[in-house]
Amino acid sequence: MTPFDANPSGAPGGADVIDISSRWRELDARFKRARAGAGDDDTALREDRSSAVVLTAPHGTKHYRAGAMKAADLHTGSLTLLAGEVAQVSTVVSAGARTAWETWDERDDEFARHLRELPDHARMVIDIHGMGDHHGPDFCLGTGPRPGPLERLAVEVLRSELAGFEVAVDAPFDARPHYTVTSLAQRHLGLGGLQIEVAARWRSPHDDAAAPGATALSRALTAVEERLRDAA
Numbered sequence: 001m002t003p004f005d006a007n008p009s010g011a012p013g014g015a016d017v018i019d020i021s022s023r024w025r026e027l028d029a030r031f032k033r034a035r036a037g038a039g040d041d042d043t044a045l046r047e048d049r050s051s052a053v054v055l056t057a058p059h060g061t062k063h064y065r066a067g068a069m070k071a072a073d074l075h076t077g078s079l080t081l082l083a084g085e086v087a088q089v090s091t092v093v094s095a096g097a098r099t100a101w102e103t104w105d106e107r108d109d110e111f112a113r114h115l116r117e118l119p120d121h122a123r124m125v126i127d128i129h130g131m132g133d134h135h136g137p138d139f140c141l142g143t144g145p146r147p148g149p150l151e152r153l154a155v156e157v158l159r160s161e162l163a164g165f166e167v168a169v170d171a172p173f174d175a176r177p178h179y180t181v182t183s184l185a186q187r188h189l190g191l192g193g194l195q196i197e198v199a200a201r202w203r204s205p206h207d208d209a210a211a212p213g214a215t216a217l218s219r220a221l222t223a224v225e226e227r228l229r230d231a232a
């Protein structure tokens with residue numbers, strides 16, 4: 001079954017794909033400007049939409065992870081801006097992460113500060129990453145070190161909304177290491193946390209063939225937001 005067959009009622013038609021792709025390219029340009037303007041400052045883009053779900057993208061640029069410099073998870077910054085806009089949920093996207101850090105306690109850049117200062121209506125942080133296509137799944141949900149009822153609910157909704165895609169849970173990536181945003185949310189912020197690794201084939205704003213993945217993810221996140229609000 002292809003992703004298009006999965007959702008016959010809401011499958012994206014030609015016009016939707018063009019709209020999503022052109023908006024994604026605009027947001028990709030905006031992200032690149034923010035990254036270029038960031039210079040040596042580790043800035044972050046924040047949009048507060050008073051939602052229960054807050055989408056984050058920590059790896060849209062080169063970044064430190066547990067003391068080591070890593071390459072960007074390509075286009076996760078613009079994908080997160082796009083999904084936040086479509087699903088009408090808040091976003092915090094790192095536009096620079098050059099300062100080395102080992103633990104969340106010592107990390108004090110704009111991205112980390114925005115997460116520590118999330119408004120009261122925030123209930124769950126959903127952290128968007130990129131994985132290689134060779135891992136297999138289209139999406140991998142990582143439930144982190146302390147999954148509870150909110151994580152179970154979000155996994156159930158995402159698996160059902162993304163039924164036409166291969167969705168893995170906690171393998172190959174479980175988001176349990178101490179340095180993940182999911183770990184920060186669950187262990188330090190008192191919030192739900194979930195990681196979504198997106199395969200490279202669904203991450204190019206320059207290839208219209210990636211639009212169905214971005215569209216499906218955005219719709220699925222809309223449903224998670226609705227269910228979390230109902231659960232509040």
Ligand SMILES: [Zn+2]
Nearest residue numbers: 059073129130
């Ligand atoms: Zn990542």
